[in-house]
Amino acid sequence: MNIARYENAVLETALYPGAGTRSIEAISYVTLGLAGEVGEVANQVKKIARDDGGKVTPERHGKLVDEIGDVFWYLFSLCNELGIHPESAMGTNIVKLRVRKAAGTINGDRRIEGT
Secondary structure (H helix, E strand, C coil): HHHHHHHHHHHHHHCCCCCCCCCCHHHHHHHHCCCCCCHHHHHHHHHHHHHCCCCHHHHHHHHHHHHHHHHHHHHHHHHHHHHHHHHHHHHHHHHHHHHHHHCCEEECEECCCCC
């Protein structure tokens, strides 16, 4: 599925308080949902270490696919509520990272602030 088709599918399935209104209610709802789903991804990774001997089992892989899909849904919903086109945010991010790479400041937490 491409980004435009996914974005449309997200809009079609957006059923939450204030959906599509760009209100603080809608923005808060999808932001909290996004945070929760990112936590679910982290929880699955934790279980790889704790329960699966450090190996990504087929079952765990399937759960990660589901949770990452939920992350995408909430992220695209947040973009919609903020009036941000996902491709724009993606492009801006790559430009920022390329500038940091060229400056030699992609070093984890040791990067120079403001770049």
